[in-house]
Amino acid sequence: MKIYVPADAAARALGADAVVQAITDEAARRGLSPRIIRNGSRGMIWLEPLVELETAEGRVAFGPFVPGDAAALFETPEAHPKALGLTEEIPYLKRQTRLTFARVGVIEPTALADYEAHGGLVGLRKALSMTGEQILDVVTQSGLRGRGGAGFPTGIKWKTVANAPADQKYIVCNADEGDSGTFADRMLMEGDPLSLIEGMVIAGIGCGATRGYVYIRSEYPDAIAVMNRAVATARDAGLLGDAVLGSGFAFDIEVRVGAGAYVCGEETSLLNSLEGQRGVVRAKPPLPALEGFMGKPTVVNNVLSLATVPVIFARGAEYYRDFGIGRSRGTMPLQIAGNVQFGGLFETAFGLSLGEIVNDIGGGTATGRPVKAVQVGGPLGAYFPPSMFDTPFGYEEFGAKEGLIGHAGIVVFDDNTDMLAMARFAMEFCAIESCGKCTPCRIGSVRGAETLDRIAAGDATAVPLLKDLCQTMKLGSLCALGGFTPYPVLSALTHFPDDFACHKEAAE
Incomplete structure (x- = not known):
C-alpha cells in the first residue's frame, strides 16, 4: 500500500507533517505498514495537504486532508468525504501541459530509480552522444528563453560562453526566487531536483564548463536540503564527478546559500555574492557570459530554464518549439496567487489571455468581489486592469503594454484594493x-x-x-x-x- 503526502514547503505549512503522523498512527492501530512517500506538490495549493492513495486504477486524491481524515482512508476510500477521484482527472491538473513539471508531485524527489522510470536521464544520454555545437543548436532551435526575467534566448547565451576562450567556465543556477507571488523554482527543487541537475550537466557539456553552482535564497530551507540530497545522490550514481555516466566529461555541482538580499536575484549581484563579495550590481559590459564568476565565462540561468533543457533533448527541439506564440515558445509554469480562488502552479503553453488565466483557471477572486488589478512579474511588474485582460501571455505581448512576464508570478487584487x-x-x-x-x-x-x-x-x-x-x-x-x-x-x-x-x- 503506497500513500503519497507532499513534503513541499507549502503543503507542510498547511499541515502535511501532522497528516503523515496521523496516517502512520492510524495504520499502526490497524496493524498495517503502508509505504508513505513524501513527494512534491501537484501545485493545487487550495487542496493541500493533498493525500494520494495508489490503486489499480491509478492514484486517487483526497484533500484538503486533515489529521482527523486518516481513519476513513483505511475503511472505504471511495466513500471518503475528501475523495476527489483520480488525481490525473482533476480538471485543474488535466488541462495543463506539463513539460518542466511533468514529474513534480509524481515521483519521490531524490529517488534516482523513480526519476529514470519517469523519463529522467533520457535527455542527458542523448546530449552525451552529441558535440557541443550540436547541443547549442538544439537549445537555439527550441526557442527556449530565460524564465527568470527578461526572457533572453538561452541558446545565444550558451553560444557566447562556449565561444569565449578560457581555461575554466561555469554554469550558475539562479535560484534566488524573491519575487512576490512566485514559487515555481522552490516547487521544482523540492519536487524534482534531479531535472535541474540534469539540465546543468547538459549545459556544461554544451558550453565546455566543468563546474556548476546552485545559488538558493536562505528563506528556502526545504529546497536547500532537498537539493543537497539530490546532488549527493547524483554524485554517488556517477551523474556528477570526473566521468559523467562513464563518459569523458567531468562536471560537478555545489549548492550555495544566499543571505536574503532581493537584489541578488539580479545575475551580477548574485555573482558578487557567490564570490563572497557584497551583493551589488556590476556594470555591463563585460557580460557575465564573457567575464562572470571569478572573471570567467559563465552561464547564469534560472531554475526553470535549466530544468526544461532535459525535456528539449528527450523530446526534440521541434516538439518544444511547437508550443507557444510568436517568440515565446514552449510552456510557462504560471504561479497564480493573491486574492484568487484557485491559487497554485499551472503549466501551459504561452498564449492564453490574462483574463483566461485569472478568471477561468484561477476562478476569480477568493472574496467573490470583482477583480480590480493583476500584477504580473513580481513587485516590479505593471498592474493590469480588467480592460487589458485580452493581452496574450507572451514576452513581447506584455512588453508592448509596458508590462513584463518576469518569472510569471500572477497576483490578483479585488476592488477593495487601494x-x-x-x-x-x-x-x-x-x-x-x-x-x-x-x-x-x-x-x-x-x-x-x-x-x-x-x-x-x-x-x-x-x-x-x-x-x-x-x-x-x-x-x-x-x-x-x-x-x-x-x-x-x-x-x-x-x-x-x-x-x-x-x-x-x-x-x-
Whole structure:
C-alpha cells in the first residue's frame, strides 16, 4: 500500500507533517505498514495537504486532508468525504501541459530509480552522444528563453560562453526566487531536483564548463536540503564527478546559500555574492557570459530554464518549439496567487489571455468581489486592469503594454484594493532592497515614496513630479530593481486614477 503526502514547503505549512503522523498512527492501530512517500506538490495549493492513495486504477486524491481524515482512508476510500477521484482527472491538473513539471508531485524527489522510470536521464544520454555545437543548436532551435526575467534566448547565451576562450567556465543556477507571488523554482527543487541537475550537466557539456553552482535564497530551507540530497545522490550514481555516466566529461555541482538580499536575484549581484563579495550590481559590459564568476565565462540561468533543457533533448527541439506564440515558445509554469480562488502552479503553453488565466483557471477572486488589478512579474511588474485582460501571455505581448512576464508570478487584487497604497509599496520595497549602486534607484525610490505620500495628503502638484521621477529611474538604473520599479507606479497612476484623486478630494 503506497500513500503519497507532499513534503513541499507549502503543503507542510498547511499541515502535511501532522497528516503523515496521523496516517502512520492510524495504520499502526490497524496493524498495517503502508509505504508513505513524501513527494512534491501537484501545485493545487487550495487542496493541500493533498493525500494520494495508489490503486489499480491509478492514484486517487483526497484533500484538503486533515489529521482527523486518516481513519476513513483505511475503511472505504471511495466513500471518503475528501475523495476527489483520480488525481490525473482533476480538471485543474488535466488541462495543463506539463513539460518542466511533468514529474513534480509524481515521483519521490531524490529517488534516482523513480526519476529514470519517469523519463529522467533520457535527455542527458542523448546530449552525451552529441558535440557541443550540436547541443547549442538544439537549445537555439527550441526557442527556449530565460524564465527568470527578461526572457533572453538561452541558446545565444550558451553560444557566447562556449565561444569565449578560457581555461575554466561555469554554469550558475539562479535560484534566488524573491519575487512576490512566485514559487515555481522552490516547487521544482523540492519536487524534482534531479531535472535541474540534469539540465546543468547538459549545459556544461554544451558550453565546455566543468563546474556548476546552485545559488538558493536562505528563506528556502526545504529546497536547500532537498537539493543537497539530490546532488549527493547524483554524485554517488556517477551523474556528477570526473566521468559523467562513464563518459569523458567531468562536471560537478555545489549548492550555495544566499543571505536574503532581493537584489541578488539580479545575475551580477548574485555573482558578487557567490564570490563572497557584497551583493551589488556590476556594470555591463563585460557580460557575465564573457567575464562572470571569478572573471570567467559563465552561464547564469534560472531554475526553470535549466530544468526544461532535459525535456528539449528527450523530446526534440521541434516538439518544444511547437508550443507557444510568436517568440515565446514552449510552456510557462504560471504561479497564480493573491486574492484568487484557485491559487497554485499551472503549466501551459504561452498564449492564453490574462483574463483566461485569472478568471477561468484561477476562478476569480477568493472574496467573490470583482477583480480590480493583476500584477504580473513580481513587485516590479505593471498592474493590469480588467480592460487589458485580452493581452496574450507572451514576452513581447506584455512588453508592448509596458508590462513584463518576469518569472510569471500572477497576483490578483479585488476592488477593495487601494492602488495608491500599492504604488507606494513598490517604491518603499525598492528603497529597502536597493543595493545602493545606482543613484536613481538609491535616492529615487526614497523620493518616490515621499512624493506618493504628498499625493496621498492631497498635493496634486506632486503627480507630475512622480511621473518625471519614474522616467529618470527607468533610464538611469543598472538593474531591474530601479529600472522597473516605475512600472507598477506608473501603471497604477494611469489605470486607476480615481484611487489617486480620492485622496486629493479627501484632503480638500
